[in-house]
Amino acid sequence: MRGVGIGGYEPVRIQSMASSPTTDVPATLEQIKRLESAGCELVRLAVPDKRAVQAFAEIRKNTSLPLIADIHFDYRLALQVLEVGADKIRLNPGNIGGPERTLQVAREAASRGVPIRVGINSGSVEEDLLVKHGGPVPEALVESALRQLELLAPVSDLQLVLSLKASDVWTTIQAYRSISQQTDWPLHIGVTEAGTPFTGTVRSSVGIGALLAEGIGDTLRVSLTGDVTEEVRVAWEILRSLGLRRRGVELISCPTCGRTEVDLLRIALQVEEALKEIQEPLRVAVMGCAVNGPGEARGADVGVACGNGSGLIFRQGQILRKVPEEKIVEELLAEIQLYLTELETH
Numbered sequence: 252m253r254g255v256g257i258g259g260y261e262p263v264r265i266q267s268m269a270s271s272p273t274t275d276v277p278a279t280l281e282q283i284k285r286l287e288s289a290g291c292e293l294v295r296l297a298v299p300d301k302r303a304v305q306a307f308a309e310i311r312k313n314t315s316l317p318l319i320a321d322i323h324f325d326y327r328l329a330l331q332v333l334e335v336g337a338d339k340i341r342l343n344p345g346n347i348g349g350p351e352r353t354l355q356v357a358r359e360a361a362s363r364g365v366p367i368r369v370g371i372n373s374g375s376v377e378e379d380l381l382v383k384h385g386g387p388v389p390e391a392l393v394e395s396a397l398r399q400l401e402l403l404a405p406v407s408d409l410q411l412v413l414s415l416k417a418s419d420v421w422t423t424i425q426a427y428r429s430i431s432q433q434t435d436w437p438l439h440i441g442v443t444e445a446g447t448p449f450t451g452t453v454r455s456s457v458g459i460g461a462l463l464a465e466g467i468g469d470t471l472r473v474s475l476t477g478d479v480t481e482e483v484r485v486a487w488e489i490l491r492s493l494g495l496r497r498r499g500v501e502l503i504s505c506p507t508c509g510r511t512e513v514d515l516l517r518i519a520l521q522v523e524e525a526l527k528e529i530q531e532p533l534r535v536a537v538m539g540c541a542v543n544g545p546g547e548a549r550g551a552d553v554g555v556a557c558g559n560g561s562g563l564i565f566r567q568g569q570i571l572r573k574v575p576e577e578k579i580v581e582e583l584l585a586e587i588q589l590y591l592t593e594l595e596t597h
């Protein structure tokens with residue numbers, strides 16, 4: 252998909268979804284641009300009606316990111332959006348109007364070499380499976396997914412991605428663990444409707460992080476209520492913290508304690524904000540004192556260990572200079588800039 256591979260030895264890919272109405276083409280393109288700068292690799296757009304198909308076509312012409320069309324209820328929209336250049340279709344078999352329609356979309360997608368994500372979620376599980384398993388439990392989600400795989404198996408050349416999301420973290424983890432044992436198709440992982448930035452970040456990090464730590468997951472979305480770029484920042488932090496991918500700044504800052512003699516939170520936040528657009532992998536430490544600070548600061552590419560109204564700037568283990576507190580942020584950022592420039596020229 253436009254150079255973005257999924258599954259196998261490909262890196263775990265980061266997805267998000269535009270929150271603007273797809274029919275508002277300028278707003279959606281602006282969001283896509285911001286998502287791309289934040290490191291998003293695949294963007295999903297809602298396609299609820301024919302006007303959205305036309306808008307999708309327009310958007311497709313104006314971005315190089317792979318675009319996924321999100322289809323509910325009307326399988327004809329899936330067929331139409333394939334015609335205008337969708338790179339992937341996400342459909343929910345629970346509401347697309349039955350197996351024959353799912354098959355029709357799958358055949359058309361396969362003939363165009365376009366993958367489909369079959370998105371199972373708690374709300375899409377068939378009635379008989381809910382009765383059999385006593386609700387949208389992991390077993391029900393998994394059996395529903397296996398049914399879809401069986402249905403789609405005869406479609407030749409079909410490329411599939413599966414997701415089995417639930418808003419409950421344990422249900423999500425258990426469902427993905429089970430399906431990963433039963434299929435080799437790539438899995439898109441995430442905790443659906445995870446919540447506001449605080450709760451959503453925690454819930455997504457626990458659910459997605461647990462799965463990734465077990466080697467499960469080929470693409471992911473962190474679902475947050477709020478600015479879409481926040482989802483991408485959290486996704487990168489999850490991948491970075493597990494050592495799965497490196498991009499941008501890994502900021503280490505100490506929790507502060509009775510030894511801290513500077514306004515460390517302000518310093519750390521200012522540094523984080525100033526560096527959020529940087530894409531090169533970089534480890535930066537902002538530490539509160541001269542007791543444990545130098546150790547961490549030395550281990551970083553660039554760091555500062557703050558003391559009484561001042562800070563020692565470090566670079567790759569070497570102390571460079573001592574600066575007054577009011578100059579710490581400025582000096583640290585200048586040193587980082589110098590470090591990055593030198594990296595580029597070497």
Ligand code: SF4
Binds near residue numbers: 507509510538539540
């Ligand atoms: Fe306290 Fe220093 Fe540790 Fe920060 S680095 S928590 S100031 S001991």
